[in-house]
Amino acid sequence: NKRTYQQQIHSRWIIMQLISSKQDHHIQKYFPDSSISQRALWFQFDVSFGEMAGQIFLRTFDGKTITLEVSPLATVEELKALVAQREGLDVEEQRLLYKGEQLEDGCTLDDYGIERNSTVDLSTSLRGGGLGFIRIAPNLRKLAEKYNCDKKICRKCYARLPPKATNCRKKQCRSSDLRNKHKLSEGCKV
Incomplete structure (x- = not known):
């Protein structure tokens, strides 16, 4: 029963990926039994009710680990807003790193390959810089x-x-x- 549920989640994840990239011909190929409107509803259902959301771990600069529930289609800005809400750290001061690469604000977590149970590092931008x-x-x-x-x-x-x-x-x-x-x-x- 758990396996079929995971397969459903995986198939919905594939649909969500295909819809987000607007590749309807691939949707018809992999899922011929459902219409595009049903798939769009599935996509909205998964995102709005958080079925596709998973937890990621955020390691702060002082070694503390925070668990966050986010969707793979969440943007880096949304993740920074969650961190600001949880930790009280200003969004402009946050630098998020995944596998040594700094995450840019306009991209989604999926663009960087961040999946469930991934660890993202949080550091702050350095202040100061001397007197000139x-x-x-x-x-x-x-x-x-x-x-x-x-x-x-x-x-x-x-x-x-x-x-x-x-x-x-x-x-x-x-x-x-x-x-x-x-x-x-x-x-x-x-």
Whole structure:
């Protein structure tokens, strides 16, 4: 009895897939005994009453696992809304990953091959990012250039040398392969 019920569910799942992709000729081939209107009603019945819905597991960033009941035709946005409802996490901050691939908002779970009992990872988008470019006051800039930038660097041992040096000052190196130290850019990235 359970097996026939699973076969019915599987056949309805195939019908649902074919209707959603608008391939009526395949529907007639696989299910010749029912009309398209009946199949459309089956499709609506399965989606609206959740017969095709299955549970997926959502692993959060702190290691907690949440069980969610969703349809395979549910969109990623709907899944994010469920997570926001359960966890109180803002939809814009959520990043859902399945098999290392980030889920895009416009796609359905079926597009990514997410089936029953699949595990989806939840992470949040990182906030922050530094202060950007900071302008250095002209007097401090000249002082920094004098003590930090107006130097030469040995290409062999990376020693910092005076601006007029011709050879490296270190006893073990004594290389003459020197370069000027890079100058400060217009803005300093912090």
